[in-house]
Amino acid sequence: MSNSPPSLAAEYPLWAAYATTGPLPPPVVRDPSLPLVSVVTPSLNQGRYIGATIASILGQDYPNLELWVIDGGSRDETLDVLRSHEDDPRLHWLSEPDHGQSDAINKGWARCRGAVLAWLNADDTYLPGAVATQVAALRRAPEAGAVYGDARYIDEAGRPLGRIAGRPYTPLAVLRLELPAQPTVFLRRELVGRVGPLSLRRRYSMDTDYWARAIRLAPLRQTRAELATYRLHGASKTVAQPAGFYGEWLAIAEEYFADAGGPGERRAVLADIYAAIANLEAGVGRPAEAARSLVYALTLGGVRPRMLKLPLALIDRLLPLGLAARATDLWGRMRRG
Numbered sequence: 001m002s003n004s005p006p007s008l009a010a011e012y013p014l015w016a017a018y019a020t021t022g023p024l025p026p027p028v029v030r031d032p033s034l035p036l037v038s039v040v041t042p043s044l045n046q047g048r049y050i051g052a053t054i055a056s057i058l059g060q061d062y063p064n065l066e067l068w069v070i071d072g073g074s075r076d077e078t079l080d081v082l083r084s085h086e087d088d089p090r091l092h093w094l095s096e097p098d099h100g101q102s103d104a105i106n107k108g109w110a111r112c113r114g115a116v117l118a119w120l121n122a123d124d125t126y127l128p129g130a131v132a133t134q135v136a137a138l139r140r141a142p143e144a145g146a147v148y149g150d151a152r153y154i155d156e157a158g159r160p161l162g163r164i165a166g167r168p169y170t171p172l173a174v175l176r177l178e179l180p181a182q183p184t185v186f187l188r189r190e191l192v193g194r195v196g197p198l199s200l201r202r203r204y205s206m207d208t209d210y211w212a213r214a215i216r217l218a219p220l221r222q223t224r225a226e227l228a229t230y231r232l233h234g235a236s237k238t239v240a241q242p243a244g245f246y247g248e249w250l251a252i253a254e255e256y257f258a259d260a261g262g263p264g265e266r267r268a269v270l271a272d273i274y275a276a277i278a279n280l281e282a283g284v285g286r287p288a289e290a291a292r293s294l295v296y297a298l299t300l301g302g303v304r305p306r307m308l309k310l311p312l313a314l315i316d317r318l319l320p321l322g323l324a325a326r327a328t329d330l331w332g333r334m335r336r337g
Contacts, residue, residue: 005189008117009110014196018110027113028090030063037062037131037186038114041069042104046122047077049231052158054085056125062132068108069122071095078122102198102206109197115189123231124183127152130227134186137223145191145218149227151181153325161232162325166222172265174211175253176272180220182207183228191218205248212252216260242280249273271301279306282313283324290314 005011009019027036039057043050050069057067067090071078074095082093092111098104105119116135120126137147148169153161164181167173185207195214198206211220250273257266274297281290290310297304312323 005113005115007111007113008189008193012193012196015106015110015193018106018197020111024111024113025089025092027066028064034062034064035115035135036064036066036113037116037118037135038066038068038109038112039131040105040108040112040117040119041067041122042072042101042108042119043069043074043078043122044072044101044104045074045076045078047074047081049123050078051081051084052125053120053122054081054091056127057120057131058085058088058090059128060126060131061129062135064114065090065131066112066114067091068111069093070098070104070108072098072100072104099200100203102200102202105206106197109192112189116186117189117192118186120183120228125229125231126183127227127229129225130184131186133223133225133227134184137221138186138188141221143219144188144221145214146180146185146187146220147223148180148186148220149184149223149225151184151228151230152226154229154231156231158229158231162322163226163329164230165329166224168222169211169215169220171212171215171256172261172269174208174215175256175269177208177249177276179208180211181228181230183230184223185211185220187214188218202248202252204244205252208249209252212256242284246273246277249276267300271297271304272306274300275304275306275310279309279313279324282310283316285317287314 007020007024009015029036041053069082071093079095085091098107109117116138134147138144149166151164153164155161166180167178169178169180191214194217195210199209202209253269253273274293278290278293278297281293294310309324309327312327316322316324
């Protein structure tokens with residue numbers, strides 16, 4: 001892994017649409033024996049959280065880092081936070097209208113020179129040692145295109161809510177929404193170059209779409225460490241707009257099965273997706289919608305293990321015991337391999 005290749009857009013044809021003009025700032029490489037790691041943070045009106053995000057990246061105990069914050073034109077305190085970090089040569093940022101989160105990540109990655117690439121949303125954080133841990137994992141597994149680990153759900157105030165346990169992943173597992181925790185994923189530059197940009201058609205599930213495309217080209221390898229926090233708050237898409245994910249999950253699976261897989265695998269994957277939708281609908285207090293999705297799931301694939309979470313989600317609506325989250329955590333730990 002070289003320390004400072006040209007920009008991604010200058011190296012790989014799939015990235016030509018994101019070619020940049022003018023010179024890029026020089027990366028900070030303090031230890032030439034280690035690869036440069038480039039992190040992109042897409043941002044829009046996350047001034048309440050982005051300071052902690054930036055601090056968690058720049059505070060890593062890893063010598064070769066560059067951080068690109070690609071802001072979509074925030075009107076809150078975001079730009080003041082960014083200006084307060086301008087004396088750090090590892091941080092670069094721009095603020096201009098874009099076409100959403102995927103476009104912002106693509107614009108950032110196209111400017112990156114790192115041999116290892118990642119993105120960290122403006123309301124998430126890295127835990128201490130995350131970058132060094134994942135670089136070491138990539139160096140131990142030369143066959144891996146990317147590595148991932150465990151993450152911690154936190155609330156608006158940073159209080160822990162639960163753990164997302166990593167587990168072995170296959171293309172079909174990813175389509176079933178058994179997904180790597182996005183903030184923990186670090187990818188080789190070569191894989192990103194071959195996969196191409198994130199799809200602008202995916203507003204909600206760009207990570208699911210990307211992992212489904214990437215894992216067909218190279219394996220993802222698990223790191224047994226808690227690496228990042230994933231913040232759940234009222235304005236996050238995961239909390240505020242769960243229904244926006246549903247159609248995209250189904251479309252990603254259908255696109256995959258148009259090229260690979262058999263009808264039995266397709267039905268099983270779609271059944272698992274509908275079972276996940278039923279659980280989410282139950283969790284937000286829409287039992288009729290949950291029942292409808294459950295019927296779809298049963299029709300497609302019969303009883304699925306994921307359906308066991310549905311009664312727990314319904315109980316949690318009456319008594320906030322966190323049973324569904326505990327079940328998810330337990331299942332993830334059992335599947336770690």
